[in-house]
Amino acid sequence: MKPARFAYTAPDTVEGTLDALDRFGDEAKVLSGGQSLVPMMNFRLARPEVIVDIGRVGGLDGMSAANGTLTVGARVIHARLEAPAVIKPDGRSESLGGVLGSLLPAVARYVGHLPIRVRGTFGGSIAHADPAAEWCILARTLDAEMVALRRGGERAIPAADFFETVFTTALAPEELLVAVRLPILGDDWRAGFCEFSRRAGDFAVVAAMTAVRLEPATGAIAEARVGVGGVAGVPVRLGGAEATLVGETPGAELHAAAAEMAAGEVDPVGDLHGSAAYRRDLVRAMVARALAQGAGASG
């Protein structure tokens, strides 16, 4: 359980990082906390030639809110999302309110254990793209945008395009994920997150996130997002369940119907921690509970 030989570089700046990525191309792997990458290297499942450690790069660990969007720097550690705070234009720190402000802590507590949460980073998790990782599910469900830099260019990649398959993203070898943009979700939104794992801190067997926007006048669901992890190579959105919800009024019966739809539209592959049939059962339970959680928050 010792890694294969590798070279190591730790640039101080974003520019230096981009230079290194440009130079080493797909021989390089970015280290941002290392809570998944390092164990994979120890198992020799990952054998990067060059490690580009961004732990010394300044300017990647900020959180700011503007125009209904929260921008989370790639090197923000998980623990900071347990009590998310943003820096105001006047330099003061203010805790993030709103629906996203309560959703992030509710999700963060499922991420690993405390030692992982104080080393591992939000951007590291997103770029690692484990299909059962909480932040990947959140990014996919809320249609986050991943901000990628390369020498001489920047692009924003929608979550729908970002996650390609297990541990594989749309990031090019010379690109660095620098931030993730999340919608703050106004007061008319209701969100919930529910996860089933074998032990506290484990990756989810199945986790579900739901977010619905209610018509203020009628209380009916105007917009619905249902995302689940643990059922495919990437976190997935469940259009059938979303369609079941839209136009209806939240309630136990509707939630059960959406959950049933969700269980029917996933196509999981079984593994050691759960057969396909079992994962369907969990999708049903997790989606129903996430919806109920959201409804509870509204009441």
Place this chain on the structure above:
Amino acid sequence: MSWVGRSIRRVEDPTLLCGAGMFVGDIGGAAAVRFVRSPVASGLIRAVRGPAYTIADLDADGVGNIEAVLHRPDYVRLAQPLLARERVRYVGEPVAVVVGATAAEAEDLAEQVELDIETLPAAVGLEAALAPGAPLVHPDEAESNVMLAGEMATPELAEALERAHTIVELEITSGRQAALPLEARGSHAVTERFGGRTTLHASIQAPHMIRTVICDLLGMPEADLRVVAPDVGGAFGQKLPLAREDAIVVWLSRRLGRPVAWIEDRSENLMASWHSREQRYRLRAGFNAEAHLEALQADVAANVGAWPCYPITWGVEPLMALAELPGPYTLEHYGVRSRGVASHTCPMSPYRGVSRPVITLALERLMDIAAARLGVDPVEIRRRNLQSDFPHISPTGLRHDEGTYREAMELAVSHVDLRAFRARQHAARAAGGPQPGIGICTFSERTGYGTPAFAARAMGVTPGFENVELSMDPSGYVTLRIGASPHGQGLETALSQITADELGTDPSRVRVVASDTDRTPYGWGSFASRAMVLAGGATYLAAQKLATQLGSLAAEVLEAAADDIVLADGRATVVGTSVGIEIAELARIAHHHTQRLPAGAMPGLAAQAGYDPAGTFSNACHVAEVEVDPDTGGVSMRRFVVVEDAGRLINPMIADGQIRGGVAQGIANALLEEVVYDDDGNILTTSLMDYLPPTVAEIPDIEILHLETASDATITGAKGLGEGGTIGAPAAVLNAVNDALAHLGVELNEMPATPERVRAAVRAAAGRSPAGENDRSTQEAPVR
């Protein structure tokens, strides 16, 4: 004032808690050894290419084969090479070995070794290995994979089953487990340049026995090998048998003339150390109308892996099941067939409790199922069946000494307030959602047995006795050298308490020396919940002898009768007077003024003693309270109560620690931990993301109450308790899970009760009964 019975702090802890322990991996200064292991479950070795040593090198040096022997007619005797010869028999079997400057380099070298293996069909699971035409694990030595088959029956078993009022049939299975010590295995060997003596430091439980077998294999005198177990980070039986790797490390250090070390990594430990307890029990039990268990017929099969372990052999699980299945009950008619079945999987060693967690699971599920069938409360059916007249002789001839089987259960039940729980449960069933359940488990724990019990197993070597050597130095401090090999249990502390009481001194003046063949008398090490009884008994006897010597000397010096001397508080005093002398001063006299010794007395203060009892039974009742989520199958532990009777407690705090650790492992065995192979024999659980030990979040507070029954089975009155936690917890937890879901018609008799299995049982029950369907529909509203 007695030191025995007090929860004094452990002398072991400051070192360990300050990170100052010395484990094998801390020694350093050695080249790194890495084993190249078979990637396939079964195959013929065509060639091994690369910078590695193979069996050919061992053969050229005349290294012998391991022969783990049981003298039984049904036992298949094998000679096991230290590295695979011609054939590989499980994924992880060591085929070749490399030596590198660092662990990473050794891993690089190992990757360069090419194993050319012709893959053959493998028999992996128990049923596959038993199936007609199954691939044979040892085709040249055995005609089937059944490596031993024990059978016995009491004379009137068939008639007793025939006349039973109710027959209950039951099949229970246990998934394969790994003992998972925090410190994996490891060894470090240095051979002196002049003289050629080798010192082996290894993470093991029985240094003297390991020295003997390694010297036998390498053809060297035992005097030329020193074996030391430094701090050992948990063992649980996994470090009792000879590790082939340790013998090879000694061989390499002698062959290469340089220090070498093998530090097992977690994947190796999970894949290739030893596993345990992949077992299946089929029970047919006859109860009379009063719910008394009259007759029990059992068929037991244990998947024992590809090779036996030395010296215990692969008989240990099936034969323990055969002998101890009747448990704490007054069963009269008993018959059993118990087979050890080889397969193309990692070999098995004893693991904390050996077969008894599964025996207990089988019996305790039987009791709950029978109770339900007969309309009797689970407490009441046990009340009617537990032993209460002692000594009780079991149908297999085991003598149960004084115990408190019923009393422990009554105390546990009153402590948990069963009535209040049932009210909560009733409300939860009406409300739906997570369902509370409670499970009871009563059991006995056979402990502290010496040579007579081991001799009955007919092993090639017969473990048993323990010896100690006790001496007082001129400063009045005491050194106790023991053959047992404690590794975290707190034995040093407990033995110092026994010693201090007999010598009238303070435990802080006692130093215990263990786990070093150069510095301790021959002994069998620490396993089978035996050290407190065996080493404790020997310590007690030696301390009495030393006390006699001190008494005689004091009598001489104080001009009093030896019978009138009392040793207490560091002084030897003439009873009823203030005339006395410091024990430390006596120690000076015994060494430096031997002209003052009584006529004929030996200079110095030293005594030795051995102890070798027949054995004893501890007993306990465990109660588990769980909450089960029928939608996910998730089980969470809510409460765990233990009422333990291990006789006289030397140090109650240490006893509680043993119980807590054992219960935590038992809960993990019940709910989480399982070694899984695929059908081709590839192991799927080689990291702690896949083999799931519990975190602190999965283990509840464990409430412990004690009974202390006096028993003359041991000289100190202490019984062993090291395995009880692991033995009782799985049955208590499984009974609780079943109780939680009883209203849905669920019956689950397989451990671990993983969420997927629990959920499948809920689905199966719903499919069977209309009531189940209705219950489910209240939790999951139908689609519109």
